[in-house]
Amino acid sequence: MTGKRSEWDSNLTFILAMIGSAIGLGNIWRFPNVLYSNGGGSFMIPYIVSLFLLGISFVLVEYAVGFKFKTSLAKILYNIHNKLEPVAWFVLTIVFLITTYYICIVGWDLIYLALSFTKAWGSNPDLFFTQSVLHSTDSIRGIFTIVPTILVSIIIIWSVVWAIIRTNLNDGIGKVSRILLPILCIIVVIFVIYSLTLPGSYIGYTQIFNPDWSALANPNVWLAAFGQIVFSLSLGMAIALTYASYLPEGSKLVDNALIVAFSNSGFEVFNSIGIFSVLGFMAMTSGIPFNELVTEGTGLAFVVFPQAFNTMQTGSILGPIFFLCILFAGITSAIALLEGICYSISEKFDFSREKSATIVSIIGLLISTIFATASGSFILGIFDAFLNNFALLFAVLLECIIFGWIYDFDELINTLNENSRIKVGKLWKTVIRFILPICIAGLWIQGIFSSISQEDSATLAIRTILLAAIIVLPIILTKLPAGNEDYYEN
Ligand code: PHE
16 A cells, blocks of 8 residues: 655755755756857846746646645546546656666766766876766667676666655655755855866856847747756656645745745856856866857766866865765756656555655666666767657646646636735736747757757667657556556546
Protein backbone atom coordinates (compact mmCIF):
# COMPACT_ATOMS: atom_id res chain seq x y z
CA MET A 1 0.00 0.00 0.00
CA THR A 2 1.14 3.54 -0.68
CA GLY A 3 -0.06 4.51 2.79
CA LYS A 4 -0.71 8.01 4.04
CA ARG A 5 -0.17 10.87 1.63
CA SER A 6 3.03 12.81 2.12
CA GLU A 7 2.92 16.43 3.24
CA TRP A 8 5.70 19.02 3.64
CA ASP A 9 6.57 19.63 7.26
CA SER A 10 6.69 23.39 6.67
CA ASN A 11 6.15 25.98 3.99
CA LEU A 12 9.86 26.79 4.17
CA THR A 13 10.78 23.23 3.19
CA PHE A 14 8.44 23.48 0.21
CA ILE A 15 9.96 26.80 -0.88
CA LEU A 16 13.52 25.51 -0.53
CA ALA A 17 12.70 22.34 -2.46
CA MET A 18 11.04 24.41 -5.19
CA ILE A 19 13.97 26.82 -5.44
CA GLY A 20 16.35 23.83 -5.46
CA SER A 21 14.41 22.29 -8.33
CA ALA A 22 14.54 25.48 -10.37
CA ILE A 23 18.17 26.42 -9.77
CA GLY A 24 20.17 24.05 -11.90
CA LEU A 25 22.73 23.84 -14.64
CA GLY A 26 20.56 26.15 -16.74
CA ASN A 27 20.97 29.02 -14.29
CA ILE A 28 24.70 28.60 -14.02
CA TRP A 29 25.82 28.05 -17.55
CA ARG A 30 22.91 28.86 -19.83
CA PHE A 31 21.75 32.23 -18.58
CA PRO A 32 25.02 34.25 -18.95
CA ASN A 33 25.30 33.35 -22.61
CA VAL A 34 21.63 33.99 -23.35
CA LEU A 35 21.96 37.38 -21.66
CA TYR A 36 25.13 38.27 -23.54
CA SER A 37 23.95 37.23 -26.98
CA ASN A 38 20.60 38.96 -26.68
CA GLY A 39 21.55 42.53 -25.94
CA GLY A 40 23.23 42.44 -22.50
CA GLY A 41 21.58 44.85 -20.06
CA SER A 42 18.54 45.50 -22.26
CA PHE A 43 17.76 41.77 -22.18
CA MET A 44 16.49 42.28 -18.64
CA ILE A 45 13.34 43.88 -20.07
CA PRO A 46 12.05 40.91 -22.10
CA TYR A 47 13.37 38.64 -19.34
CA ILE A 48 11.36 40.35 -16.59
CA VAL A 49 8.26 40.60 -18.80
CA SER A 50 8.50 36.86 -19.60
CA LEU A 51 9.06 36.05 -15.97
CA PHE A 52 5.95 37.86 -14.78
CA LEU A 53 3.62 37.37 -17.66
CA LEU A 54 4.43 33.83 -18.67
CA GLY A 55 6.71 32.12 -16.16
CA ILE A 56 4.92 32.95 -12.95
CA SER A 57 1.53 32.49 -14.67
CA PHE A 58 2.33 28.92 -15.58
CA VAL A 59 3.88 28.10 -12.21
CA LEU A 60 0.58 29.28 -10.72
CA VAL A 61 -1.35 26.87 -12.92
CA GLU A 62 0.84 24.01 -11.74
CA TYR A 63 0.47 25.09 -8.12
CA ALA A 64 -3.29 25.45 -8.36
CA VAL A 65 -3.76 22.09 -10.08
CA GLY A 66 -1.45 20.17 -7.75
CA PHE A 67 -2.88 21.81 -4.67
CA LYS A 68 -6.48 21.31 -5.70
CA PHE A 69 -6.22 17.66 -6.70
CA LYS A 70 -3.57 16.64 -4.17
CA THR A 71 -2.51 13.68 -6.23
CA SER A 72 -0.09 12.67 -8.99
CA LEU A 73 -0.10 14.10 -12.53
CA ALA A 74 -1.28 10.79 -14.04
CA LYS A 75 -4.27 10.62 -11.73
CA ILE A 76 -5.06 14.33 -12.11
CA LEU A 77 -5.27 14.07 -15.87
CA TYR A 78 -7.27 10.85 -15.59
CA ASN A 79 -9.69 12.69 -13.31
CA ILE A 80 -10.00 15.64 -15.66
CA HIS A 81 -10.85 13.28 -18.51
CA ASN A 82 -10.25 9.56 -18.59
CA LYS A 83 -8.71 9.81 -22.08
CA LEU A 84 -6.04 12.24 -20.88
CA GLU A 85 -3.93 9.87 -18.78
CA PRO A 86 -1.47 9.19 -21.65
CA VAL A 87 -0.62 12.90 -21.78
CA ALA A 88 0.60 12.69 -18.19
CA TRP A 89 2.83 9.72 -18.95
CA PHE A 90 4.00 11.53 -22.08
CA VAL A 91 5.17 14.50 -20.00
CA LEU A 92 6.71 12.24 -17.36
CA THR A 93 8.53 10.07 -19.91
CA ILE A 94 10.10 13.16 -21.47
CA VAL A 95 11.16 14.49 -18.07
CA PHE A 96 12.54 11.08 -17.11
CA LEU A 97 14.60 10.84 -20.30
CA ILE A 98 15.90 14.37 -19.72
CA THR A 99 17.00 13.25 -16.26
CA THR A 100 19.01 10.36 -17.67
CA TYR A 101 21.39 12.75 -19.42
CA TYR A 102 21.10 15.54 -16.86
CA ILE A 103 22.58 13.13 -14.33
CA CYS A 104 25.40 12.31 -16.73
CA ILE A 105 26.34 16.00 -16.91
CA VAL A 106 26.27 16.18 -13.11
CA GLY A 107 28.59 13.12 -13.25
CA TRP A 108 31.02 15.00 -15.50
CA ASP A 109 30.92 17.79 -12.98
CA LEU A 110 31.80 15.37 -10.21
CA ILE A 111 34.88 14.32 -12.18
CA TYR A 112 35.86 17.97 -12.61
CA LEU A 113 35.33 18.65 -8.95
CA ALA A 114 37.87 15.94 -8.16
CA LEU A 115 40.28 17.25 -10.81
CA SER A 116 39.97 20.87 -9.79
CA PHE A 117 41.95 20.64 -6.55
CA THR A 118 45.13 20.00 -8.52
CA LYS A 119 44.00 21.44 -11.87
CA ALA A 120 44.60 17.96 -13.20
CA TRP A 121 43.13 18.88 -16.60
CA GLY A 122 46.58 20.19 -17.60
CA SER A 123 47.45 22.97 -19.97
CA ASN A 124 44.97 22.10 -22.71
CA PRO A 125 41.52 21.73 -21.09
CA ASP A 126 39.78 21.55 -24.45
CA LEU A 127 41.65 18.46 -25.57
CA PHE A 128 41.53 17.06 -22.07
CA PHE A 129 37.74 17.27 -21.94
CA THR A 130 37.05 15.63 -25.29
CA GLN A 131 39.84 13.07 -25.21
CA SER A 132 40.87 12.26 -21.66
CA VAL A 133 37.46 12.62 -20.01
CA LEU A 134 34.87 11.83 -22.68
CA HIS A 135 37.06 9.70 -24.98
CA SER A 136 34.72 11.20 -27.49
CA THR A 137 34.40 9.77 -30.97
CA ASP A 138 31.80 12.38 -31.87
CA SER A 139 29.86 9.76 -33.78
CA ILE A 140 27.94 6.59 -33.09
CA ARG A 141 31.00 4.39 -33.65
CA GLY A 142 32.02 4.46 -29.99
CA ILE A 143 28.73 3.12 -28.66
CA PHE A 144 30.29 -0.16 -27.53
CA THR A 145 33.29 1.41 -25.81
CA ILE A 146 32.55 2.07 -22.16
CA VAL A 147 34.38 4.97 -20.48
CA PRO A 148 34.89 3.63 -16.92
CA THR A 149 35.39 6.97 -15.11
CA ILE A 150 32.17 8.38 -16.50
CA LEU A 151 30.31 5.17 -15.73
CA VAL A 152 31.50 5.30 -12.12
CA SER A 153 30.52 8.95 -11.73
CA ILE A 154 27.08 8.28 -13.22
CA ILE A 155 26.59 5.37 -10.81
CA ILE A 156 27.59 7.61 -7.89
CA ILE A 157 25.17 10.37 -8.86
CA TRP A 158 22.31 7.91 -9.50
CA SER A 159 22.97 6.28 -6.12
CA VAL A 160 22.89 9.63 -4.33
CA VAL A 161 19.70 10.63 -6.12
CA TRP A 162 18.12 7.23 -5.42
CA ALA A 163 19.04 7.43 -1.73
CA ILE A 164 17.33 10.82 -1.51
CA ILE A 165 14.13 10.08 -3.41
CA ARG A 166 13.47 6.70 -1.78
CA THR A 167 13.47 8.29 1.66
CA ASN A 168 10.24 9.88 2.82
CA LEU A 169 9.47 13.38 1.54
CA ASN A 170 10.70 15.47 4.46
CA ASP A 171 13.75 13.41 5.36
CA GLY A 172 14.73 13.00 1.70
CA ILE A 173 14.03 15.90 -0.67
CA GLY A 174 13.06 18.20 2.21
CA LYS A 175 16.19 17.71 4.28
CA VAL A 176 18.56 17.74 1.32
CA SER A 177 17.05 21.00 0.06
CA ARG A 178 17.28 22.53 3.53
CA ILE A 179 20.97 21.68 3.70
CA LEU A 180 22.20 22.06 0.12
CA LEU A 181 20.39 25.22 -0.87
CA PRO A 182 21.80 27.48 1.87
CA ILE A 183 25.29 26.06 1.21
CA LEU A 184 24.80 26.68 -2.51
CA CYS A 185 23.89 30.30 -1.83
CA ILE A 186 26.95 30.81 0.37
CA ILE A 187 29.20 29.24 -2.25
CA VAL A 188 27.79 31.47 -4.98
CA VAL A 189 28.29 34.59 -2.88
CA ILE A 190 31.94 33.60 -2.29
CA PHE A 191 32.37 32.82 -5.99
CA VAL A 192 30.94 36.15 -7.14
CA ILE A 193 32.75 38.31 -4.60
CA TYR A 194 36.04 36.61 -5.29
CA SER A 195 35.56 36.87 -9.07
CA LEU A 196 34.99 40.59 -8.75
CA THR A 197 38.45 41.00 -7.21
CA LEU A 198 40.18 39.41 -10.22
CA PRO A 199 42.11 41.76 -12.49
CA GLY A 200 40.08 42.44 -15.63
CA SER A 201 36.78 41.40 -14.06
CA TYR A 202 35.30 44.78 -15.11
CA ILE A 203 35.75 43.78 -18.78
CA GLY A 204 33.23 41.07 -18.09
CA TYR A 205 30.65 42.39 -15.71
CA THR A 206 30.27 45.73 -17.47
CA GLN A 207 28.92 43.70 -20.41
CA ILE A 208 25.90 42.77 -18.34
CA PHE A 209 25.05 46.38 -17.66
CA ASN A 210 25.86 47.54 -21.15
CA PRO A 211 22.52 47.58 -22.96
CA ASP A 212 21.91 47.24 -26.68
CA TRP A 213 18.46 48.77 -26.96
CA SER A 214 18.07 47.87 -30.63
CA ALA A 215 17.94 44.19 -29.59
CA LEU A 216 14.49 44.83 -28.13
CA ALA A 217 13.06 45.20 -31.62
CA ASN A 218 14.16 41.69 -32.48
CA PRO A 219 11.43 39.07 -31.82
CA ASN A 220 14.08 36.37 -31.39
CA VAL A 221 15.38 38.21 -28.34
CA TRP A 222 11.92 38.00 -26.79
CA LEU A 223 11.70 34.32 -27.65
CA ALA A 224 15.13 33.76 -26.12
CA ALA A 225 13.95 35.43 -22.90
CA PHE A 226 10.89 33.26 -22.82
CA GLY A 227 12.94 30.14 -23.60
CA GLN A 228 15.26 30.89 -20.70
CA ILE A 229 12.32 31.30 -18.33
CA VAL A 230 10.78 27.99 -19.46
CA PHE A 231 14.08 26.21 -18.93
CA SER A 232 15.13 27.93 -15.77
CA LEU A 233 11.84 27.66 -13.92
CA SER A 234 11.47 24.04 -15.19
CA LEU A 235 8.00 24.87 -16.51
CA GLY A 236 5.62 22.10 -17.43
CA MET A 237 7.81 19.32 -16.02
CA ALA A 238 5.24 18.48 -13.35
CA ILE A 239 7.68 19.51 -10.63
CA ALA A 240 5.74 22.50 -9.28
CA LEU A 241 2.53 20.52 -9.64
CA THR A 242 3.84 17.53 -7.69
CA TYR A 243 5.51 19.59 -4.98
CA ALA A 244 2.36 21.74 -4.55
CA SER A 245 0.26 18.60 -4.12
CA TYR A 246 2.17 17.94 -0.89
CA LEU A 247 1.26 21.35 0.58
CA PRO A 248 -0.96 21.46 3.64
CA GLU A 249 -4.31 23.29 3.57
CA GLY A 250 -4.15 27.05 3.84
CA SER A 251 -0.79 27.45 2.05
CA LYS A 252 -0.33 30.79 0.32
CA LEU A 253 0.20 29.71 -3.27
CA VAL A 254 0.70 33.02 -5.07
CA ASP A 255 3.12 34.30 -2.42
CA ASN A 256 5.09 31.08 -2.70
CA ALA A 257 5.23 31.27 -6.49
CA LEU A 258 6.59 34.81 -6.34
CA ILE A 259 9.26 33.92 -3.79
CA VAL A 260 10.42 30.93 -5.84
CA ALA A 261 10.46 32.79 -9.15
CA PHE A 262 12.34 35.79 -7.74
CA SER A 263 14.89 33.62 -5.96
CA ASN A 264 15.54 31.60 -9.08
CA SER A 265 15.99 34.66 -11.29
CA GLY A 266 17.93 36.50 -8.60
CA PHE A 267 20.29 33.55 -8.41
CA GLU A 268 20.98 33.45 -12.13
CA VAL A 269 21.46 37.18 -12.49
CA PHE A 270 23.76 37.33 -9.47
CA ASN A 271 25.74 34.27 -10.51
CA SER A 272 26.24 35.67 -14.01
CA ILE A 273 28.19 38.58 -12.49
CA GLY A 274 30.73 35.98 -11.28
CA ILE A 275 30.78 34.12 -14.59
CA PHE A 276 31.35 37.32 -16.58
CA SER A 277 34.03 38.52 -14.18
CA VAL A 278 36.01 35.31 -14.65
CA LEU A 279 35.61 35.64 -18.42
CA GLY A 280 36.76 39.28 -18.19
CA PHE A 281 39.83 38.17 -16.26
CA MET A 282 40.46 35.51 -18.88
CA ALA A 283 40.09 38.03 -21.72
CA MET A 284 42.66 40.29 -20.11
CA THR A 285 45.23 37.64 -19.26
CA SER A 286 44.97 35.59 -22.45
CA GLY A 287 44.33 38.38 -24.93
CA ILE A 288 41.45 36.37 -26.45
CA PRO A 289 38.57 38.74 -27.30
CA PHE A 290 35.73 38.59 -24.76
CA ASN A 291 33.11 37.56 -27.30
CA GLU A 292 35.11 34.48 -28.24
CA LEU A 293 35.14 33.33 -24.63
CA VAL A 294 31.42 33.50 -24.01
CA THR A 295 29.97 30.10 -24.67
CA GLU A 296 27.44 28.05 -22.83
CA GLY A 297 26.99 24.61 -21.44
CA THR A 298 29.79 22.14 -21.19
CA GLY A 299 32.12 24.35 -23.26
CA LEU A 300 31.91 27.05 -20.63
CA ALA A 301 32.10 24.87 -17.54
CA PHE A 302 34.56 22.21 -18.62
CA VAL A 303 36.78 24.08 -21.08
CA VAL A 304 36.77 27.87 -20.67
CA PHE A 305 36.57 27.85 -16.88
CA PRO A 306 39.39 25.32 -16.39
CA GLN A 307 41.46 27.52 -18.74
CA ALA A 308 40.69 30.48 -16.51
CA PHE A 309 41.54 28.52 -13.34
CA ASN A 310 44.88 27.62 -14.93
CA THR A 311 45.85 31.26 -15.23
CA MET A 312 44.64 32.11 -11.73
CA GLN A 313 46.93 31.66 -8.77
CA THR A 314 43.99 30.72 -6.61
CA GLY A 315 42.45 28.52 -9.31
CA SER A 316 42.66 25.44 -7.11
CA ILE A 317 40.38 27.17 -4.60
CA LEU A 318 37.94 28.87 -6.94
CA GLY A 319 37.77 25.75 -9.16
CA PRO A 320 36.38 23.42 -6.48
CA ILE A 321 33.96 26.15 -5.38
CA PHE A 322 32.63 26.49 -8.91
CA PHE A 323 32.22 22.75 -9.54
CA LEU A 324 30.68 22.19 -6.12
CA CYS A 325 28.13 24.83 -6.97
CA ILE A 326 27.15 22.99 -10.17
CA LEU A 327 27.05 19.68 -8.26
CA PHE A 328 24.63 20.93 -5.61
CA ALA A 329 22.47 22.79 -8.11
CA GLY A 330 22.37 19.66 -10.29
CA ILE A 331 21.45 17.24 -7.51
CA THR A 332 18.56 19.33 -6.18
CA SER A 333 17.19 19.59 -9.74
CA ALA A 334 17.66 15.89 -10.54
CA ILE A 335 15.65 14.77 -7.50
CA ALA A 336 12.86 17.14 -8.48
CA LEU A 337 12.83 15.88 -12.05
CA LEU A 338 12.22 12.34 -10.76
CA GLU A 339 9.65 13.09 -8.08
CA GLY A 340 6.77 13.51 -10.54
CA ILE A 341 7.28 10.16 -12.22
CA CYS A 342 7.93 8.31 -8.95
CA TYR A 343 4.76 9.72 -7.43
CA SER A 344 2.67 8.84 -10.48
CA ILE A 345 4.02 5.28 -10.49
CA SER A 346 3.43 4.90 -6.75
CA GLU A 347 -0.16 6.08 -7.05
CA LYS A 348 -1.05 4.08 -10.12
CA PHE A 349 0.55 0.77 -9.24
CA ASP A 350 0.14 1.11 -5.51
CA PHE A 351 3.90 0.85 -4.96
CA SER A 352 5.72 2.21 -1.94
CA ARG A 353 7.83 5.32 -2.47
CA GLU A 354 10.93 3.18 -2.07
CA LYS A 355 9.87 0.66 -4.70
CA SER A 356 9.04 3.30 -7.34
CA ALA A 357 12.28 5.15 -6.64
CA THR A 358 14.27 1.93 -7.02
CA ILE A 359 12.59 0.90 -10.28
CA VAL A 360 12.94 4.37 -11.79
CA SER A 361 16.58 4.67 -10.69
CA ILE A 362 17.59 1.27 -12.05
CA ILE A 363 15.98 1.90 -15.44
CA GLY A 364 17.40 5.42 -15.42
CA LEU A 365 20.88 4.17 -14.66
CA LEU A 366 20.67 1.63 -17.47
CA ILE A 367 19.70 4.34 -19.95
CA SER A 368 22.39 6.69 -18.62
CA THR A 369 24.97 3.99 -19.37
CA ILE A 370 24.64 4.96 -23.05
CA PHE A 371 26.21 8.29 -22.09
CA ALA A 372 29.12 6.50 -20.45
CA THR A 373 30.35 5.29 -23.83
CA ALA A 374 32.72 6.96 -26.25
CA SER A 375 29.61 8.11 -28.17
CA GLY A 376 28.10 9.51 -24.99
CA SER A 377 28.44 13.22 -25.62
CA PHE A 378 27.32 12.78 -29.22
CA ILE A 379 24.14 10.99 -28.16
CA LEU A 380 23.64 13.39 -25.27
CA GLY A 381 23.54 16.30 -27.70
CA ILE A 382 20.83 14.58 -29.73
CA PHE A 383 18.80 13.73 -26.61
CA ASP A 384 19.08 17.30 -25.38
CA ALA A 385 18.05 18.96 -28.64
CA PHE A 386 15.14 16.59 -29.22
CA LEU A 387 13.75 16.35 -25.71
CA ASN A 388 14.33 19.86 -24.43
CA ASN A 389 13.73 22.01 -27.47
CA PHE A 390 11.11 19.92 -29.16
CA ALA A 391 9.30 17.34 -27.05
CA LEU A 392 9.11 19.28 -23.80
CA LEU A 393 7.77 22.43 -25.42
CA PHE A 394 5.08 20.36 -27.06
CA ALA A 395 4.21 18.88 -23.67
CA VAL A 396 3.92 22.37 -22.12
CA LEU A 397 1.63 23.36 -24.98
CA LEU A 398 -0.60 20.35 -24.27
CA GLU A 399 -0.70 21.25 -20.59
CA CYS A 400 -1.77 24.82 -21.43
CA ILE A 401 -4.59 23.49 -23.57
CA ILE A 402 -5.73 20.95 -20.98
CA PHE A 403 -5.67 23.28 -17.98
CA GLY A 404 -6.72 26.40 -19.89
CA TRP A 405 -9.45 24.98 -22.10
CA ILE A 406 -10.54 21.47 -21.13
CA TYR A 407 -10.53 21.90 -17.37
CA ASP A 408 -12.78 24.53 -15.84
CA PHE A 409 -10.21 27.29 -15.44
CA ASP A 410 -12.35 29.34 -13.06
CA GLU A 411 -11.93 26.54 -10.52
CA LEU A 412 -8.21 27.23 -10.55
CA ILE A 413 -8.79 30.96 -10.08
CA ASN A 414 -10.88 30.16 -7.01
CA THR A 415 -8.28 27.78 -5.62
CA LEU A 416 -5.56 30.41 -5.86
CA ASN A 417 -7.59 33.33 -4.58
CA GLU A 418 -8.94 31.38 -1.63
CA ASN A 419 -5.43 30.88 -0.38
CA SER A 420 -3.52 34.03 -1.16
CA ARG A 421 -3.28 37.68 -0.33
CA ILE A 422 -2.42 38.51 -3.91
CA LYS A 423 -5.35 37.69 -6.20
CA VAL A 424 -5.39 36.57 -9.82
CA GLY A 425 -8.11 37.14 -12.40
CA LYS A 426 -8.96 37.60 -16.07
CA LEU A 427 -5.49 38.56 -17.21
CA TRP A 428 -4.15 35.27 -15.91
CA LYS A 429 -6.80 33.36 -17.80
CA THR A 430 -6.00 35.21 -21.04
CA VAL A 431 -2.30 34.50 -20.60
CA ILE A 432 -2.80 30.77 -20.11
CA ARG A 433 -5.42 30.40 -22.82
CA PHE A 434 -3.89 32.55 -25.55
CA ILE A 435 -0.60 34.32 -24.93
CA LEU A 436 1.37 31.42 -23.48
CA PRO A 437 0.35 28.85 -26.15
CA ILE A 438 1.21 31.35 -28.90
CA CYS A 439 4.65 32.05 -27.39
CA ILE A 440 5.35 28.36 -26.93
CA ALA A 441 4.30 27.64 -30.50
CA GLY A 442 6.64 30.45 -31.64
CA LEU A 443 9.54 28.99 -29.71
CA TRP A 444 8.76 25.56 -30.99
CA ILE A 445 8.61 26.58 -34.66
CA GLN A 446 11.79 28.64 -34.27
CA GLY A 447 13.50 25.62 -32.74
CA ILE A 448 12.40 23.33 -35.56
CA PHE A 449 13.65 25.74 -38.22
CA SER A 450 17.00 26.27 -36.57
CA SER A 451 17.56 22.55 -36.16
CA ILE A 452 16.69 21.58 -39.73
CA SER A 453 19.96 20.67 -41.32
CA GLN A 454 21.52 17.75 -43.08
CA GLU A 455 21.55 15.12 -40.38
CA ASP A 456 23.51 11.90 -40.47
CA SER A 457 21.62 8.64 -40.30
CA ALA A 458 22.66 7.93 -36.68
CA THR A 459 21.10 11.20 -35.51
CA LEU A 460 17.89 10.45 -37.37
CA ALA A 461 17.81 6.91 -35.94
CA ILE A 462 18.25 8.14 -32.36
CA ARG A 463 15.55 10.76 -32.83
CA THR A 464 13.21 8.10 -34.19
CA ILE A 465 13.88 5.84 -31.20
CA LEU A 466 13.20 8.75 -28.83
CA LEU A 467 10.01 9.66 -30.66
CA ALA A 468 8.85 6.03 -30.49
CA ALA A 469 9.72 5.89 -26.77
CA ILE A 470 7.74 8.99 -25.87
CA ILE A 471 4.73 7.69 -27.77
CA VAL A 472 4.80 3.97 -26.91
CA LEU A 473 5.79 4.14 -23.24
CA PRO A 474 2.89 6.43 -22.30
CA ILE A 475 0.46 4.11 -24.04
CA ILE A 476 1.84 1.09 -22.18
CA LEU A 477 1.80 2.88 -18.83
CA THR A 478 -1.79 3.96 -19.42
CA LYS A 479 -2.93 0.49 -20.47
CA LEU A 480 -1.29 -1.30 -17.55
CA PRO A 481 -3.96 -1.90 -14.92
CA ALA A 482 -3.77 0.11 -11.72
CA GLY A 483 -2.63 -1.66 -8.56
CA ASN A 484 -5.82 -0.73 -6.83
CA GLU A 485 -9.29 -0.27 -8.35
CA ASP A 486 -9.77 2.90 -6.25
CA TYR A 487 -7.36 4.57 -8.64
CA TYR A 488 -10.07 4.85 -11.26
CA GLU A 489 -12.49 6.54 -8.91
CA ASN A 490 -12.55 10.31 -8.73
N1 PHE B 1 15.64 24.40 -14.12
C1 PHE B 1 16.65 23.43 -13.88
C2 PHE B 1 17.91 23.87 -14.58
O1 PHE B 1 18.01 25.02 -14.92
C3 PHE B 1 16.17 22.06 -14.16
C4 PHE B 1 16.02 21.64 -15.58
C5 PHE B 1 16.55 20.47 -15.93
C6 PHE B 1 15.37 22.33 -16.57
C7 PHE B 1 16.46 19.96 -17.19
C8 PHE B 1 15.25 21.84 -17.85
C9 PHE B 1 15.83 20.66 -18.16
O2 PHE B 1 18.83 23.15 -14.76
